[in-house]
Ligand code: IPD
């Protein structure tokens with residue numbers, strides 16, 4: 001017998017004005033802030049004054065922190081774009097839309113709505129920040145050589161989207177000199193907007209969120225996912241892991257959106273999550289949200305997270321060693 005403490009989750013509340021109004025008021029706000037504080041630069045000159053440097057997802061540059069007001073500005077824009085794209089996608093899910101397959105894989109879908117959400121997001125970023133690099137799932141990478149890079153998954157959970165399941169997410173991360181500084185994930189079907197800023201905690205709407213306190217396998221709830229490659233050894237290995245985790249835990253879930261899964265770890269709904277074959281746009285925002293919520297994110301072998309391995313393990317921190325042991329016991333860290 002044990003007392004089950006309700007997990008620490010609370011509903012968000014967030015309202016945004018139309019995009020043009022929002023951008024204008026943001027510009028005004030930044031100008032005001034800079035006028036009243038030490039920073040005298042106006043937004044335009046602040047943007048152009050950033051010097052060029054290589055931008056990559058892993059690898060931290062401790063020497064130059066991003067300007068706090070610039071980070072705040074980028075965060076507001078990322079939240080607004082994810083929210084607007086999410087609203088548009090949720091509406092579009094009720095109507096008809098075209099579906100194509102991609103990468104030569106008949107079960108890997110991309111819809112006209114993925115592309116419309118991406119276009120909406122890219123248009124604002126590119127017109128406001130012409131020197132920022134962007135890695136976006138459907139369009140690919142555009143390198144500008146500046147300090148900032150945006151990593152975008154316009155719809156994470158496209159299979160759910162196609163089947164009318166309202167579990168999909170819009171995921172936007174901002175990287176500064178290789179270091180993730182902002183993560184935003186909007187889940188319109190749940191009415192939840194997750195976000196985190198480096199060093200400032202993680203939130204759902206206006207409420208701070210925190211990972212769970214679960215510390216035994218028996219009580220833990222896990223999440224995972226399966227890539228579109230059903231032929232490779234990782235697919236078989238993940239089926240084995242699913243069985244192994246399921247047997248010893250309170251359960252496992254497969255929601256169909258890695259970005260949503262990572263938010264569930266951050267919000268304390270899942271106690272751990274793992275998955276093979278994810279791409280940077282699936283996890284860039286979720287990683288910082290989990291970490292800012294007090295959780296831990298590594299490779300499946302326990303090494304510091306490197307998206308190139310395309311294998312992730314995220315947890316509340318307390319379950320991390322047990323999860324890594326499970327990976328080792330099943331040779332999951334070796335493939
Ligand atoms: C997919 C989702 C899914 C995961 C797949 C991803 P998409 O992203 O995150 O949960 O299992 O591996 O590719 O294709 O819907 O953007």
Ligand code: CA
Pocket residue numbers: 153155156157281282
């Ligand atoms: Ca995805």
Ligand code: CA
Pocket residue numbers: 114137153154155156157158
């Ligand atoms: Ca996607």
